[in-house]
Amino acid sequence: MPRWFLSKRAIDLSEIMDDPDCDPDLLINTYAWFARLNPLLGRWKSVYRTLIRPILRPERATRILDIGCGAGDVLRLIRHLASQDGFDLELMGIDPDERAIICAREMPSNTGISFDPVHSSELVTRGDQFDIVISNHVLHHLSPGELLTLAHDSALLAGDLVIHNDIKRDDLAWLFFWPVGLVCRNSFILTDGLRSIRRAWHPKELRRLLPNRWTVETRTPFRLLLIHPTDE
Numbered sequence: 646m647p648r649w650f651l652s653k654r655a656i657d658l659s660e661i662m663d664d665p666d667c668d669p670d671l672l673i674n675t676y677a678w679f680a681r682l683n684p685l686l687g688r689w690k691s692v693y694r695t696l697i698r699p700i701l702r703p704e705r706a707t708r709i710l711d712i713g714c715g716a717g718d719v720l721r722l723i724r725h726l727a728s729q730d731g732f733d734l735e736l737m738g739i740d741p742d743e744r745a746i747i748c749a750r751e752m753p754s755n756t757g758i759s760f761d762p763v764h765s766s767e768l769v770t771r772g773d774q775f776d777i778v779i780s781n782h783v784l785h786h787l788s789p790g791e792l793l794t795l796a797h798d799s800a801l802l803a804g805d806l807v808i809h810n811d812i813k814r815d816d817l818a819w820l821f822f823w824p825v826g827l828v829c830r831n832s833f834i835l836t837d838g839l840r841s842i843r844r845a846w847h848p849k850e851l852r853r854l855l856p857n858r859w860t861v862e863t864r865t866p867f868r869l870l871l872i873h874p875t876d877e
Contacts, residue, residue, distance in 0.1 A: 650816050654850075655843035656788065661833045663786070669744075674832040676748050680718035682825070682834070687781055687810055688868055689719055693726045696872070697777060700805050706733040710775040710802060712765050712795065713783035714738025717749035720758050723779075737775070739763050765798035778803040784811040784871065785845040789854055792846075796855055800873050809871035814845035818867035842867075 661667050662675055684690060701707045707727075711720050720736045727734050736758040740746055746762040749755075778799040784792060799807045812818065819842045826835030848861045848869050855861075855871070862870040 651814050651819060651843060654814065654846065655840070658840045658844055660786075660837040660840050662837055663742075665744075667833070671832055672744065673748060675829075675834060675837070676716035676718075676745070678829045678832050678834050679715060680721075682829070683718055683781060684722055686825075686868075687719070688864055689722055689781070689810070690726065691864070692808060692810060692870070693723055696806065696808055696870075697723065698727070698730060698732075700777070701727060701730070701732040701734075702776070703732065706735045707777065708735045708775040709737070709777045709779065710768070710773075711736070711738040712778065712780040712799060713786075714740050714749060714760065715745050715781075716752055717755070717758060717760060718752075719779070719781045721752070721754060724757060737761065739765065739768065765795065765802065769798050769801050773802060774804060775802055776805045778807045780809045780811075782811055782841065784809055784851075785841050792851075792854065796859065796871075796873070800858075803873070805874075807871075807873035811869055811871070812842055812845040813863060813867045813869040814842060814847050815867050818842050818845075821866070 662672055709723065714720060717738045720738050724734055724736055734757060738749060738758065738760045740762060741764050743762040746760045749760045783795070787795060819839060822838050822842060826838050829835060846869065848863055851861045851871060858873060860872045862872060864870065
């Protein structure tokens with residue numbers, strides 16, 4: 646496969662799970678697989694150790710918002726890690742897809758987590774505030790205009806830090822994902838994962854698009870973090 650296979654974003658592709666008429670059982674299975682894959686592929690334990698834990702507040706609960714939370718697995722992981730370190734958190738997940746919120750609310754171990762089927766702009770309008778705002782695998786869904794809106798909203802909502810964690814578009818990432826996707830049977834993981842990689846951003850594209858205060862950090866394997874330190 647030539648190295649220019651993924652030279653441009655395949656913005657014409659859409660993921661099956663975004664179709665409101667997709668198979669509901671396969672959708673639930675897909676969310677279940679996310680709970681297993683996100684800690685590994687998203688490197689969230691490393692993100693927690695290096696970026697989130699250093700600014701957690703020992704004197705009070707730290708408020709964290711997850712935009713596009715899906716079934717809430719990233720929030721549950723962060724709550725578990727913070728609890729091991731002795732920190733209290735107040736967690737909120739939002740997702741405009743009501744199917745995701747229904748699935749999140751039905752998952753076990755939701756203590757300390759609230760879920761709401763709203764858009765980030767609605768929270769901005771309400772004047773909500775959080776210490777940390779995160780997202781996982783949201784950026785590749787967005788057009789340039791939508792990404793700028795997300796960046797604007799998340800910077801307004803966060804008092805300390807914004808972290809948007811996503812895939813870095815790369816030919817090798819597309820190749821290496823095949824065996825992962827094939828293992829995840831009875832789900833949309835294989836098809837949607839490959840489409841996600843083709844839709845993903847390259848760090849240079851994000852750096853050209855976003856204001857200077859945003860930092861694009863790359864991590865192995867094939868990850869990018871879009872970071873905004875709002876407390877400076």
